[in-house]
Amino acid sequence: MIAADRSPAELAAQYPDLFRGSNAGRVKALLVAAAAIALFFFGCWYLEISIHRLVTGFKQLGWFVMLMIPPDPGTSFPTYLHAMGETLSIAFLGTLLAALMALPVSMLAAKNIIPSIFLRFPVRRFLDSVRGIDTLIWALVWINVVGLGPFAGVLAIATSDFGAFGKLFSEAMEGADRKQVEGIRAAGGSKLHEIRFGLLPQVLPVLAGQILYFIESNTRSATIIGIVGAGGIGLQLAEQIRVLEWQKVSTLILMILVAVAAIDFVSNRLRRAIIGRAGEARH
Template sequence: MTTAADRIARVSRTYPALLYPDPRKLWGRRAAWVAFVLAFLWASYHLGLSPMRFWTGFTDLWIIARQMVPPTHNGFWLDYLAALLETLAIAFLGTILASLISIPLGFLGARNVVPSFAIHFGLRRVLDVVRGVDTLIWALIFVSVVGLGPFAGILAIALNDTGVLAKIYAEAVENADRKAGEGVRSAGGSGADVARLAIWPQVFPVFLSNSLYFFEANTRSATILGVVGAGGIGFFLADRIRVNAWSDVAFIILLILPTVAAIDYLSRWLRKKAIGRHDAPGARM
C-alpha cells in the first residue's frame, strides 16, 4: 500500500524543483513581484489614481446615467440613422481597400514567393511604421490633407488596416503547403502559376476570414472617427456630449450597439463559412 510519504518521495524525485525550488529563482520571482508592485504604486501616484477620485467619478457617472433616461432623438433620428449608415460605409470601404492593397503586398512580403532580402526587409519595415500609428491619428492627418468628411475616415482605416493585414497575409502565404507548389513547378508552371494555382486557393479562406474580422472591428472604430471630423455617427455623438445632451447620447448609443452586434454576428458566421464550417445562420456560435 502506497503511503503519503511514498507519494511525496516519488514526486520529489520526479519534480525536485516543485518541492525544493532553486533559492536564486525563488528570490528572483520575489524581486520581480516587488518591482511590479512598486511600479504600479509609482504610476498610480503620478497619474492621480486614487479610490477617492474613482468614487467621485462614479458618483458623477451615476448622475449622467440618470440624465440618459429616457433616450430621446428630438426629431433628429433620421440624421442619426443616416450618419450610422455612413459609419458602416466608412468601415466597409476602408476594409475593402485595405484588403485589396494587402493581397499583392502579402505575396511580396512572403519569403517563399519573393526571396529578395532587400524587398522583404524594406516592405516589412514600412508596414511596421504604418500599423504603428493608430487609426485616429491617421484620421487627424487625412482630415488635414483631404478635408472634413468620410473620405478621410476611409483613408485612415484603409491605411492602418493595410499595415496589419499585409503582415498577416504574408505569414499565411509563407505557411502554405509547399507540396502543391512543387507539383505546379514539376508540370512546367512559372512562379506566377505557383502563386495563382497552388498558394492562392490555400490562403484565400484565411484572407477572407481576416478581412471579415477587420470589418467587424472597423465598424466599432469608425464610430469615433467623427470626433475628429472624419464623418459618421461619431460627429453627432461628440456634439451631443459637448452640449450635455445625454438623452440624445443614449439614443445614439442604442443605435450603435445593436448595429455593431449584428455586424459581429454576421461576420462570425461568414468567417466560419469561409474556413469550411457550414453552420446555419441561426446556429449557436
C-alpha cells in the first residue's frame, strides 16, 4: 500500500515522530504570534490610529463618491486625452531607457560573468543605492534639475527602474543554464561569444517579460509623479482635486483604470507570446 492510499491515522501510527508535535515549536509559534499582535497594537497606538477616525473617514469618503457620480469631463476631455498620452509616453520611454542603461551594468553584477567579488560588490551596492530611492523622490530631484514637465517624469522613472532592472537582469543571468555557455567555450568561443550566443538568448525572454510588467506598473507611477509636476494626467488630477471638481476627478480616475487594464491585457498577451516562442526555440 502506498502512502497516498493510507489514512492520516494509519500514517500517524506508522510515523509517530513525524506527527508528534514539538512543545518547543508550539511555544515559539505562540511567542511569535504574541509579538506580532503586540507590535500591531503598538503601531496603532504610535500612529494614533482610531476606530472613530476610521468611521468618520469612511463617511467622508462616501460623500466624495456621491459627488463624483456621474463622471463628467465637461469640455476638457481632449485635454485629458492628451495628458493620458503624456502619462503613457512617460511610462514607456522611462522604462525603455532604464532597461537599455541597466543591461550592460547588470552584466557587471552577475556572478557568472564577473567572478571577482571586488568588481561585483561596488556595482551591486550602486544599484541598491539607486533602487532604494523612491520614484517620487527622483521626480522631485529631476524637477529641480530640468524643470517641470514630462521630461522630468521620464528621467525619474528611468533612474528608479535602472536600479531595479540592474538587480533583476543580473539575477536572471546568474540563473541561466550553464551548459550552453560551456558548449560555446568548448568550441573555442571567446567570453563575448559566450555572452552573446550562450547567455543572452536564454535570458532575453525573461528580461522582455520584466520590461513589459514594468511598463504597466510605471503607468501608475507616472500618474503619481505627475501630481508633483512631472506632467501627464496626474497633474490634471491634482488640479481638479484642488478646485473640488469631483465629477472631473472621477473621469480622470476612470481613464487611468481603463489605460492600466488595457496595458495589462496587451502585456500579458505579449509575455505569453514571447515565452511560448522561447520554449519552441529551446525544443
